[in-house]
Amino acid sequence: xxxxxxxxxxxxxxxxxxxxxxxxxxxxxxxxxxxxxxxxxxxxxxxxxxxxxxxxxxxxxxxxxxxxxxxxxxxxxxxxxxxxxxxxxxxxxxxxxxxxxxxxxxxxxxxxxxxxxxxxxxxxxxxxxxxxxxxxxxxxxxxxxxxxxxxxxxxxxxxxxxxxxxxxxxxxxxxxxxxxxxxxxxxxxxxxxxxxxxxxxxxxxxxxxxxxxxxxxxxxxxxxxxxxxxxxxxxxxxxxxxxxxxxxxxxxxxxxxxxxxxxxxxxxxxxxxxxxxxxxxxxxxxxxxxxxxxxxxxxxxxxxxxxxxxxxxxxxxxxxxxxxxxx
Amino acid sequence: xxxxxxxxxxxxxxxxxxxxxxxxxxxxxxxxxxxxxxxxxxxxxxxxxxxxxxxxxxxxxxxxxxxxxxxxxxxxxxxxxxxxxxxxxxxxxxxxxxxxxxxxxxxxxxxxxxxxxxxxxxxxxxxxxxxxxxxxxxxxxxxxxxxxxxxxxxxxxxxxxxxxxxxxxxxxxxxxxxxxxxxxxxxxxxxxxxxxxxxxxxxxxxxxxxxxxxxxxxxxxxxxxxxxxxxxxxxxxxxxxxxxxxxxxxxxxxxxxxxxxxxxxxxxxxx
Numbered sequence: 001x002x003x004x005x006x007x008x009x010x011x012x013x014x015x016x017x018x019x020x021x022x023x024x025x026x027x028x029x030x031x032x033x034x035x036x037x038x039x040x041x042x043x044x045x046x047x048x049x050x051x052x053x054x055x056x057x058x059x060x061x062x063x064x065x066x067x068x069x070x071x072x073x074x075x076x077x078x079x080x081x082x083x084x085x086x087x088x089x090x091x092x093x094x095x096x097x098x099x100x101x102x103x104x105x106x107x108x109x110x111x112x113x114x115x116x117x118x119x120x121x122x123x124x125x126x127x128x129x130x131x132x133x134x135x136x137x138x139x140x141x142x143x144x145x146x147x148x149x150x151x152x153x154x155x156x157x158x159x160x161x162x163x164x165x166x167x168x169x170x171x172x173x174x175x176x177x178x179x180x181x182x183x184x185x186x187x188x189x190x191x192x193x194x195x196x197x198x199x200x201x202x203x204x205x206x207x208x209x210x211x212x213x214x215x216x217x218x219x220x221x222x223x224x225x226x227x228x229x230x231x232x233x234x235x236x237x238x239x240x241x242x243x244x245x246x247x248x249x250x251x252x253x254x255x256x257x258x259x260x261x262x263x264x265x266x267x268x269x270x271x272x273x274x275x276x277x278x279x280x281x282x283x284x285x286x287x288x289x290x291x292x293x294x295x296x297x298x299x300x301x302x303x304x305x306x307x308x309x310x311x312x313x314x315x316x317x318x319x320x321x322x323x324x325x326x327x
Numbered sequence: 328x329x330x331x332x333x334x335x336x337x338x339x340x341x342x343x344x345x346x347x348x349x350x351x352x353x354x355x356x357x358x359x360x361x362x363x364x365x366x367x368x369x370x371x372x373x374x375x376x377x378x379x380x381x382x383x384x385x386x387x388x389x390x391x392x393x394x395x396x397x398x399x400x401x402x403x404x405x406x407x408x409x410x411x412x413x414x415x416x417x418x419x420x421x422x423x424x425x426x427x428x429x430x431x432x433x434x435x436x437x438x439x440x441x442x443x444x445x446x447x448x449x450x451x452x453x454x455x456x457x458x459x460x461x462x463x464x465x466x467x468x469x470x471x472x473x474x475x476x477x478x479x480x481x482x483x484x485x486x487x488x489x490x491x492x493x494x495x496x497x498x499x500x501x502x503x504x505x506x507x508x509x510x511x512x513x514x515x516x517x518x519x520x521x522x523x524x525x526x527x528x529x530x531x532x533x534x535x536x537x538x539x540x541x542x543x544x545x546x547x548x549x550x551x552x553x554x555x556x557x558x559x560x561x562x563x564x565x566x567x568x569x570x571x572x573x574x575x576x577x578x579x580x581x582x583x584x585x586x587x588x589x590x591x592x593x594x595x596x597x598x
Contacts, residue, residue, distance in 0.1 A: 237587040
């Protein structure tokens with residue numbers, strides 16, 4: 001496993017008591033594999049990825065039982081060692097390539113910085129490698145592009161530059177947080193397909209954070225659906241999409257308009273209410289206020305994760321009841 | 328036969344781009360020779376990628392921008408000869424970002440009643456009653472009357488924006504990416520609301536979005552724009568079933584499906 005996280009929690013102390021935006025998250029990704037984390041705003045998906053990178057906001061605290069990336073025990077690492085890992089063993093690309101590239105430096109300067117920082121390569125070597133990677137991510141005239149500033153590139157090209165930058169040190173784990181959300185649909189498809197082909201070539205593990213099931217369907221092997229800080233359902237993408245178990249996953253999938261499916265003139269199914277903005281170390285199921293299958297037992301206690309035997313797990317008492325009745 | 332709500336004849340909008348020190352100034356044609364009609368009761372979807380001119384077109388329809396050339400007719404009358412107040416009462420906008428389109432220092436009640444005050448319709452008491460009716464119409468609790476936008480979620484803010492658009496009883500609402508900033512579970516609620524009020528108030532919409540599935544769900548007719556031009560203008564079902572223009576074909580081919588392509592490809596490998 002390139003990534004192994006067990007019992008990952010993030011808590012933020014506030015004057016009103018602690019918030020727990022990420023709770024008991026277990027994740028693992030094998031080399032060459034892609035895991036998608038899907039969820040709506042505030043579900044904790046981005047904080048989960050920042051917790052993995054050790055890049056949480058100052059006041060947020062991370063706790064975990066196990067947290068390993070490529071054999072490194074992150075729980076034991078000092079910040080200095082962690083910063084050696086970032087950009088080298090594990091790299092990250094963000095949603096908005098305009099704000100994550102520095103407007104005051106050329107593409108070449110930004111690309112080579114990573115390699116020189118981590119390997120001590122010379123400027124010349126680093127520029128050669130940068131040009132190679134720009135070619136690889138489908139940017140033509142790569143030598144000239146190295147001298148350009150980010151504003152001279154389109155959104156799609158900037159995201160390609162970000163990907164090239166992430167690949168400079170051939171990371172074993174690439175974390176992509178909403179990598180195509182700011183892009184047009186035709187460009188989105190190109191970038192997703194590029195990520196898959198790069199992954200096949202480099203054999204890295206890919207963690208993709210998105211709100212879009214379409215993105216997961218296109219490139220992920222496994223998916224973890226998050227709600228209110230917890231992974232409520234996890235499993236192979238095909239199974240989760242075709243036969244979702246958790247009422248939240250079901251609701252979410254049914255309320256997306258799908259091209260080719262005739263829904264005009266009909267109301268879309270909805271999930272009533274909205275995602276609660278704040279999550280305390282909560283009692284009971286976090287989804288119970290919006291759930292259409294809620295019953296008494298959902299009100300209190302911990303909801304355990306139930307492993308279903310087909311590679312899937314679900315965190316919902318409906319399946320505890322089913323299991324109890326069967327045995 | 329009554330004239331269409333909107334008719335655009337050969338409308339173009341050019342912007343002057345600042346040239347460099349020695350390079351000549353360039354003209355950018357954001358909207359290039361567009362002719363279209365919006366009939367009463369229609370939901371006209373406009374799709375296209377960033378920079379295709381769809382938002383400039385929306386601004387022209389709303390009277391917020393004037394075309395460089397061409398004619399814009401509302402119910403058969405040219406916009407330049409129409410009374411501006413009468414026009415804006417009939418044509419209302421809903422914008423993408425409910426965070427920046429609502430004044431953060433005004434209460435929900437003040438925001439929704441502003442169009443009535445601008446148009447000097449009714450008195451304070453009738454405004455209050457009208458706003459309460461609108462809140463109920465868009466599914467917001469009456470107690471939110473005195474709330475500020477910061478106290479509302481994204482979905483609630485977009486409901487406020489819709490209430491504000493509907494309060495002057497417009498004939499047509501121009502929606503520019505009304506659900507793009509919302510979560511998918513909230514998006515479905517807002518799409519349902521738009522659809523429901525359209526039917527009860529017999530409204531027409533111009534519905535601009537980059538999300539093709541959303542447009543397919545809501546629109547009766549779809550215009551595909553590329554580089555300022557209309558490349559295809561057809562009834563929704565026909566357009567999505569057999570797109571004709573190569574660009575439309577590319578665009579529709581880019582819609583992400585909910586079939587697991589990656590795992591099915593690997594399953595095929597394993598067999």
